Amino acid sequence: MRLFFALDIPGPLALDIATWREQQLPLLGRPVPAANFHITLAFLGEIPDSRLDALCQDVDAAAEKLAPAAFELQLDQVGYWPRPGIYWLGPASWPDSLEHLARKLGGIGAIHGHEKRREHFQAHVTLFRGCEAAPPAPALAPDFRLSCSEFLLMESRQGKRGVSYHPVAGWELGTGFNPA
Known part of the structure; x- marks a missing residue:
């Protein structure tokens, strides 16, 4: 299974972001479908199915210590990474506890077979x-509020219509495990 930990972007907010993108930005490359919008906390890559239960148990055991209380992110800036050709939307700042959570989840993933850490x-x-070039700044700056009350373990699946996340x-956040 190709896995990653993420903060999900709820459907209505994802549609608002997609509408803003269509209105404010030229077609810059391959647009990510709104259904795939998320914030990656830790990419794990290929993890054998046989390791899934142990991975979830390890996160469950650590969740109360490593998961911050619920919080909000203000998605208010855009950026561009030329090497991978990615144009992104994100917050100008986030709680230190979110970065700590991302590092800890990456560490747990490493125990179960993934060695690369961001x-x-x-x-x-x-x-x-x-994206092949730096995009122009949008005429209307982004201003979206994301309420974060949970994090997910997601599977990336390649299908006939592209990648989908499940x-x-x-x-x-701040409590424990809930099977999806």
């Missing part, structure tokens, strides 16, 4: 992939 955490929603398990 050096720098940037909370973001990918808007476009495959929740595998979820944890309420």
